Amino acid sequence: MNAHLSRREMIAGGGLVVLFALGPQATGQGGGVEGQANGEGEVAPGLPGSLGQHPVLDSWIRVAADGQVTVFTGKAELGQGIKTAIVQLAADELDIGLDRLTLVTADTHSSPDEGLTAGSHSMEDSGTAVANAAANVRHLLAEQTARLWDVPVASLSTRNGQVTDGNGRTLDYGAIAANLSLHVPARLDIPRKPIGARRLIGKHLPRIDIPAKLTGGTAYVHDMKLPGMLHARVVRGPAEGTQLIDPDVAAMAGLPGVDRVVSEGRFIALLGRREWPLVQALRILGQLEWERPGEPIPTGDRAAVVKGLSPRVEPILDRQDESGGEAVRWVAARYTRPWLMHGAIGPSCAVALLEDGIMTIWTHSQGVNPLRGAIAEMLGMPPERVRCVHVEGSGCYGHNGADDVAADAALAARAVPGRPVRMLWSREQEHGWEPLGPAQVVELRGGLDAVGRIIAWNHQVWSNTHVTRPSRAGDLIAAQELGRGFTPASPRSLPQPEGGGDRNSIPLYALANARVTKHFLQDMPLRVSAIRSLGAHMNVFAIESFMDELALATRSDPVAFRLRHMADMRARTVIERTADRFAWGRRTPGTLRGHGFAFARYKNLGAFCAIAMDVEVLRDSGRVVVHRAVASVDSGDIVNPDGIRNQIEGGILQSISWTGHEAVAYDERSRTSYDWSVYPILRFEDVPLSVEVDLVDRPGQPFLGTGEAAQGPAAAAYANAIAAATGRRLREMPLTDDAIRTRR
Structure with missing residues (x-):
C-alpha cells in the first residue's frame, strides 16, 4: 500500500x-x-x-x-x-x-x-x-x-x-x-x-x-507500510475517566527504542523506528500511578444503577383504542442488558502523514467526513487541509476506538512532518478506552383479554445516548488532553423513526392500545456510543421474550401467537417460512432441549428477519449448545445473496456472544475488563452446529438494510429456546452458564 x-x-x-x-x-x-x-x-x-x-x-x-x-x-x-x-x-x-x-x-x-x-x-x-x-x-x-x-x-x-x-x-x-x-x-x-x-x-x-484477509495480505490499516514510517504508542491511564499523575516525560525519552516523545498537555505519544521496543516501553509505563477525577462509578444492581441515573422522559408512542375491551389478565417483566464492548479482534489503528501542509490520515473510522472536521478543529487547520481515507480495520461493529486513534496519529504526525506515523492501541487500551454499548433496562406490561389476545401494551426503556461519534474536537480523547478547553458535545437523543436506545421499541404487531416511553439518561458513568444495532438488540430481546411469556400465559404456541397479532404480510411471510423450514416444535419432553423463535423488522424500516433456534442445556455445566439456527430474511431486492447470508450468519453469532457471554466488568474507579480473559466472547466451541439462512428475494423493490437485522431476533430466539429447554425464564443478560445452572 x-x-x-x-x-x-x-x-x-x-x-x-x-x-x-x-x-x-x-x-x-x-x-x-x-x-x-x-x-x-x-x-x-x-x-x-x-x-x-x-x-x-x-x-x-x-x-x-x-x-x-x-x-x-x-x-x-x-x-x-x-x-x-x-x-x-x-x-x-x-x-x-x-x-x-x-x-x-x-x-x-x-x-x-x-x-x-x-x-x-x-x-x-x-x-x-x-x-x-x-x-x-x-x-x-x-x-x-x-x-x-x-x-x-x-x-x-x-x-x-x-x-x-x-x-x-x-x-x-x-x-x-x-x-x-x-x-x-x-x-x-x-x-x-x-x-x-x-x-x-x-x-x-x-x-x-x-482474499487478502484469508491469505494474510494487505487487508487492514494495520498492514500499511509506508517509506520512512515511524511506529507510535500513546501513553494514558488504564481506562476512560482516568489520567496519569505527573508522568516523567524526560524519563520516557530515555527508554530503549524510543526515538521521540510527543508531549502536549496530557497527551503523550512514544515514536520509534521499530514497533517491539515501544510495546516493551508501554509495558513498563503501565506501572505509572493514575487517578480518576470526579465522581466514582456507581456499582451494584444493574437495573438500580441504570434507573438511578437522571432521566429525561420522552413519549415515543401513545396509541389508544377503547373499543378493544378490557384486560382480564396482566403480565409484567423486566429485562436488562450490561455495558458491551465492540470486541474488535484488532485494536484500533491509524496512519497519518503531514506533508506539504496537508494532513492525510488513513483510518477505519465509520465517518471520514465528520472525523475530518473534528481533527481539523483539534489541529487548528482548515478542513480542506485535512484528508481522511478509509482503510478497513480488523473489526468494527459501531463506534469503537477508530476515531480516537486517528486523532492520536494526527497529533504524533504533526511533530514529524514528512514522516508517516502508524499509531496502534494496545489490547488493554482498546478495552479500557473504547466507547461501550450502553447498558439498558426495559420494563414491559401487557394486558390480555378473555380469548388471549393482547389488548394493552406498555414498554418503557432506560438508556444512555447511543451516539457520541465525533462531531467536533472535544469528542476526541486526544483533544481533551491538550488542555485547550475542548469539551465533548452534549449527549444526544436520536429521534424516531430510527431512534437510539428506543430503536425497535415500537413493536410491529397489531396492538390496539400501546404506549412506549423512553427514559433518556444524560448521565454517563461509563463512556458509551453506538454499537451494532443500537437499542434494537435490547428492545427486540425484551419484546420477543415477552411475546413468548404472553403466549405461555395463554397456553398458545409462540409462532401461532405471533401470527395472530401480525397483519404485515411481508412479516408473516418470513415468520411462516422460518417455522416451516425449521419444522417448528417447542420441546422434546424429558430433555433439556428446547426451541425458541423471534421476529423483528430492523428499525421497522429495514429488513424483515425471523429466527428459530434449537438448543440443548448440558445438565451438569449449564452450557448451552446451539444445535441449529434457521433464519428467513426479506431484504428487498437482493444484489449479492451470499453477502446477505454472511450478514445474518455473523449477526446470529455476534448476538449469541452478546446475549450469552459478554458484560463489561468495572469497579468504582474504572473498567476492569482489560483483556479477553475477563471479557469473554463467543468461542468456536459455542458456535451453532448448523446455521441456515433463507432469502426472500423481491426484485425491483427498494433495498432494505440487512447488516443489523439479526441481532435482536437472534438474542430473543436464544433466550426463548433456553426457557423452553429449562422451564425457567432468564431476563438479565448475559445468560451465562452459571446463571442457567443456578436458575434451573
Whole structure:
C-alpha cells in the first residue's frame, strides 16, 4: 500500500479522468479543489438515495479515455461486503465487465460525503444512488452516440462497455466520454435496467475484500507500510475517566527504542523506528500511578444503577383504542442488558502523514467526513487541509476506538512532518478506552383479554445516548488532553423513526392500545456510543421474550401467537417460512432441549428477519449448545445473496456472544475488563452446529438494510429456546452458564 503512487490515488485525484466540465464547478463544504472532487452542488430531494444530496453524476461515476470506469461511494467497507455489492450494481447498470471498474470508498478528497456508514443504510442510500447514477451515465453515453450517428437513441443498446446499433457498428465508452461531460445533474426519469436484463445483480459474486484477509495480505490499516514510517504508542491511564499523575516525560525519552516523545498537555505519544521496543516501553509505563477525577462509578444492581441515573422522559408512542375491551389478565417483566464492548479482534489503528501542509490520515473510522472536521478543529487547520481515507480495520461493529486513534496519529504526525506515523492501541487500551454499548433496562406490561389476545401494551426503556461519534474536537480523547478547553458535545437523543436506545421499541404487531416511553439518561458513568444495532438488540430481546411469556400465559404456541397479532404480510411471510423450514416444535419432553423463535423488522424500516433456534442445556455445566439456527430474511431486492447470508450468519453469532457471554466488568474507579480473559466472547466451541439462512428475494423493490437485522431476533430466539429447554425464564443478560445452572 503506497501513499503516493497507487492507481487508486491517481484516479481519485483525477489523473485519468476526462469528464470534468471546463466551466466553474460547485464547491462543497471545504470549498476549492476538494469541493470540486466531491461534486457537491444543489440538493435534489426527488432523486433516490444519496443521489438527492449529491445529484451531479461525476460525484459517483467517471469514465476515462481508455474506457476504465471509476465508481465512488461515501460508504466504507466494514466487512459487510458493500464493496462487492456496489461493484455488482455499477457494472450491471453500466453494462461493463468487472475488469473495467475501480471502486473508491469513503475518501474526503474524492468521494461524496454520505456521512456515517451506519444503521444498515449503505445499500439503501449509496447502493441506490450508484445504481441510478450508473443508469443515467449509460443513457447519456447512448444519447451522445445517437447524436454522433444521427440515429434515434431507442435504436441503440449497450454491451460490454460499448454502444452498438445492432448492425455491427460499435463505439467504446472511452471514445464517447472524450467528448462528454458527466458534470451534470442526474435525471429522475431515467429507468434502471429491466430485471430480466440483469447479468450480475442477484447473483453470487465472490467478496472483493476476502482474499487478502484469508491469505494474510494487505487487508487492514494495520498492514500499511509506508517509506520512512515511524511506529507510535500513546501513553494514558488504564481506562476512560482516568489520567496519569505527573508522568516523567524526560524519563520516557530515555527508554530503549524510543526515538521521540510527543508531549502536549496530557497527551503523550512514544515514536520509534521499530514497533517491539515501544510495546516493551508501554509495558513498563503501565506501572505509572493514575487517578480518576470526579465522581466514582456507581456499582451494584444493574437495573438500580441504570434507573438511578437522571432521566429525561420522552413519549415515543401513545396509541389508544377503547373499543378493544378490557384486560382480564396482566403480565409484567423486566429485562436488562450490561455495558458491551465492540470486541474488535484488532485494536484500533491509524496512519497519518503531514506533508506539504496537508494532513492525510488513513483510518477505519465509520465517518471520514465528520472525523475530518473534528481533527481539523483539534489541529487548528482548515478542513480542506485535512484528508481522511478509509482503510478497513480488523473489526468494527459501531463506534469503537477508530476515531480516537486517528486523532492520536494526527497529533504524533504533526511533530514529524514528512514522516508517516502508524499509531496502534494496545489490547488493554482498546478495552479500557473504547466507547461501550450502553447498558439498558426495559420494563414491559401487557394486558390480555378473555380469548388471549393482547389488548394493552406498555414498554418503557432506560438508556444512555447511543451516539457520541465525533462531531467536533472535544469528542476526541486526544483533544481533551491538550488542555485547550475542548469539551465533548452534549449527549444526544436520536429521534424516531430510527431512534437510539428506543430503536425497535415500537413493536410491529397489531396492538390496539400501546404506549412506549423512553427514559433518556444524560448521565454517563461509563463512556458509551453506538454499537451494532443500537437499542434494537435490547428492545427486540425484551419484546420477543415477552411475546413468548404472553403466549405461555395463554397456553398458545409462540409462532401461532405471533401470527395472530401480525397483519404485515411481508412479516408473516418470513415468520411462516422460518417455522416451516425449521419444522417448528417447542420441546422434546424429558430433555433439556428446547426451541425458541423471534421476529423483528430492523428499525421497522429495514429488513424483515425471523429466527428459530434449537438448543440443548448440558445438565451438569449449564452450557448451552446451539444445535441449529434457521433464519428467513426479506431484504428487498437482493444484489449479492451470499453477502446477505454472511450478514445474518455473523449477526446470529455476534448476538449469541452478546446475549450469552459478554458484560463489561468495572469497579468504582474504572473498567476492569482489560483483556479477553475477563471479557469473554463467543468461542468456536459455542458456535451453532448448523446455521441456515433463507432469502426472500423481491426484485425491483427498494433495498432494505440487512447488516443489523439479526441481532435482536437472534438474542430473543436464544433466550426463548433456553426457557423452553429449562422451564425457567432468564431476563438479565448475559445468560451465562452459571446463571442457567443456578436458575434451573
